[in-house]
Amino acid sequence: MRKVAIVTGGVSGIGKAICKELVGRHVFVIIADINEHDGRLLEAELNKDTSNARFVELNVIDFENVEHVISNVYEEFQRLDYLFNNAGIAMYGEIYDMTIDN
Numbered sequence: 001m002r003k004v005a006i007v008t009g010g011v012s013g014i015g016k017a018i019c020k021e022l023v024g025r026h027v028f029v030i031i032a033d034i035n036e037h038d039g040r041l042l043e044a045e046l047n048k049d050t051s052n053a054r055f056v057e058l059n060v061i062d063f064e065n066v067e068h069v070i071s072n073v074y075e076e077f078q079r080l081d082y083l084f085n086n087a088g089i090a091m092y093g094e095i096y097d098m099t100i101d102n
Contacts, residue, residue, distance in 0.1 A: 004077045006030040006070065008060050009087035011038045018084050023052040027082065030073055032058035060087040063100050 005022050009015040010031040019029045023046050031046075031053055033039045039055035046053035058069050074080050 001079070003027045003081040004030070004073065004079055005082035005084065006032050006073060006080065007084040007086060008032045008058060010084075011035045011042055015084070015086040016042060018086060019046065019053065022082070028077070029053040030069070031055045032069060033087070034059050058087075060085070 003026075005027050007015050007018050007022070007029060010019045010029070011033040012035070015033070019031055019042065022029045029046065029052065031039050031042055033055070034057065036055070036057050039057070043053050043055040056069055056072075059065050070080065070083075
């Protein structure tokens, strides 16, 4: 079964490179970003030959939006193998020390 990944901040820079690398490794990629225009362009580029990716609008500072995207992906694919939290928020520390507000 094909693995599934969500990449936040997936439209540009490191996130875009991660998306391309994952598609090259036969992982279905959810491109999650607030930039819909560039997200749709990347989605089209990655789906040139076959269905490899989907853009979803995601604002990582909105917990309910994040929860909704993850739930929908899991409901559709019955799995989530990778989550690359690459969106542009600068916080330092361990994930287990952070709250939802962080």
